Amino acid sequence: MGCATVLCTGSDAPFQSYTSSSSFSLTLQGRMASTTLTALVPYLDSQQAVHGVTEKGRWALILTPSPGRTLNEVYSSVGKALETHANRAAHRWGLGPSSVAENIKTSFGEQEERCAELARLKNEVPPKLERSASKLMKYTLSTESAKTQIQAFKAVVDLATLFPDLRLLFLRSTCMREVLGSKDDISDFWKRPNDDPTEDWTFWCNLAATSLADTSLPEIMDSVPIPQLANCLMDDGGLSVIERLLVAHDCETVSSFPRALCVRYLTGILEMPGFWMNAGAVHGDVAKKLCLKLVQILTDIDLDVMPSDAPLESQAPFDYEGVDSFADIILLGISNWLGRMVNYRLQPWFECFCQAVQLLRSPRSAIFLPKAFLRATDHALEALVPTILRTVELDIAVEARRVVWLRIPVSHGMTIPFEIPSGGTLFRLRKIPSARGQTIQL
Structure with a gap:
């Protein structure tokens, strides 16, 4: 049999502690607008935790994070922190998709030099540029972290549209040679098998895949x-x-x-x-x-x-x-x-x-x-x-009597107090906003 210790905190109630040894029915006292329950159930019999989940165990899983789940959260947080530091260190050392993309951009130069390098790329691919392109495409693979992949996707979109002939160079890289040229084939190749993709990952993956795919847009760019x-x-x-x-x-x-x-x-x-x-x-x-x-x-x-x-x-x-x-x-x-x-x-x-x-x-x-x-x-x-400057109307709903300090975004900026009557009401302000970078703040 296990025991449960429940810690309760609320906005209007002091800290309270309750212990139950026979059953998990608790009576909480105090006026609490919101209550948070935390329970930890240590099993006296270690086999019980492995071979079966009792009624108390089921409540423990519902009401509190188990030690294993807590450790998982800790490991995830530590892993994200280490990934952030590793990415920063890689960028300082000239590694990572962003650094590789900057090196590729630098190799094309500026203005007239860029035009000359792009024209030369039609006939000859410098070995260093080819190696850099292959290195960048490796960062798009699912073996990398999702964050690194997104950085690589953004770099691919940027480079493939700034320097159109890089599109084919990316597709001919070592890790992409077996992939067909359609958008769906490319995005499927980059999918992460064990993770649910975020909206941000999905968007940049599809945009990068479209930038490399055989569509009418590269034909327009190659027409002259x-x-x-x-x-x-x-x-x-x-x-x-x-x-x-x-x-x-x-x-x-x-x-x-x-x-x-x-x-x-x-x-x-x-x-x-x-x-x-x-x-x-x-x-x-x-x-x-x-x-x-x-x-x-x-x-x-x-x-x-x-x-x-x-x-x-x-x-x-x-x-x-x-x-x-x-x-x-x-x-x-x-x-x-x-x-x-x-x-x-x-x-x-x-x-x-x-x-x-x-x-x-x-x-x-x-x-x-x-x-x-x-x-x-x-x-x-x-x-x-x-x-x-232009005149606009702003509708601001309030629920109680209070003084609202509203920053009016005129050319020089000013702050004006308005007293709102009690009860729910709609306050309509008609002023002249606009301005350089100023916003409306309550």
């Missing part, structure tokens, strides 16, 4: 030589690669993986110097299409929605990093144009560019698109595109 990707006038009079990617983006649903990859491919093209070296009429029309596309994307992710007292959290995994880079390169490129133009306000892209800048100055942008937010709130761009 690398130096001509940024051209807006094609020899055959057809649509440019940028315009074809914009059309492909429109043909997909908001949450589809090819849609996210279209944004990534566009970013890779715009990060090359070719497009921004020409500010003529044709490039101006394409720049307008890019700005309109950016406004559409920012609206789709609700950057035009003012924050309330609800937390600003993402409801589902989304490639915010890709949108952040896309918005940032557009702001950088057009900002350089603005510095060289006199009548920039007459340009066809200026109005939609200003709309995109205003959206990127919203509080939600600071959370989800940090790079673009910093560039949109830069003093130099603020001088060219001043912040527009």
Whole structure:
């Protein structure tokens, strides 16, 4: 027979201890809004714990974590901590997917050097680059931790869209040679056999698999030589690669993986110097299409929605990093144009560019698109595109009489006290928000 010791804690009751030796029926006293029970049942007969579970044992399993379960939690916590330290140490030593991806990026250089290296990759693959690509793909295997896999998936998406010819190099790596080229085959190959994948793992696994799969997007990127990707006038009079990617983006649903990859491919093209070296009429029309596309994307992710007292959290995994880079390169490129133009306000892209800048100055942008937010709130761009203040209505439900200190996000910021009458009521505030990075706080 075992004994049970129960420790009770509550918001309105002092610490209490009860012991029962014959049965597990307890009477708890005290006014407790919430009660937590913890029971530990030591068996006098060790065989009892192995060969059978009695009525008391069943209650013990329900009411408390057993020693084995507690040890499992301890081991899991220690394992996660060790994994974090190991990943940091690996990054310092030049190991891990993020470090390998940075080395690959560095090997391509910047600006004109990147274009030359990409063109050279069509005919010859440097042995060092091939080894780095194989090393990165090994981190996508299920033998790695889920956290390491996610880092590898993100690196694969980034590199395969910035440097399109790396896609085939990744597929030809040693660990991927037996895998077919479809998205489902690749994602199945990366599955973890004994773990339930998280939403984050599933999202990045599928996005990375789509970036390597044989789809129409790589065909668009391979349709012209690398130096001509940024051209807006094609020899055959057809649509440019940028315009074809914009059309492909429109043909997909908001949450589809090819849609996210279209944004990534566009970013890779715009990060090359070719497009921004020409500010003529044709490039101006394409720049307008890019700005309109950016406004559409920012609206789709609700950057035009003012924050309330609800937390600003993402409801589902989304490639915010890709949108952040896309918005940032557009702001950088057009900002350089603005510095060289006199009548920039007459340009066809200026109005939609200003709309995109205003959206990127919203509080939600600071959370989800940090790079673009910093560039949109830069003093130099603020001088060219001043912040527009607008009036909004906020509904705040309260339940009791209290004073609410509400920070109004105007251009300089202020704090105003409001006394709320007793009883449940709806408090409506009409003020002018907007501002650079300030939020509404209760």
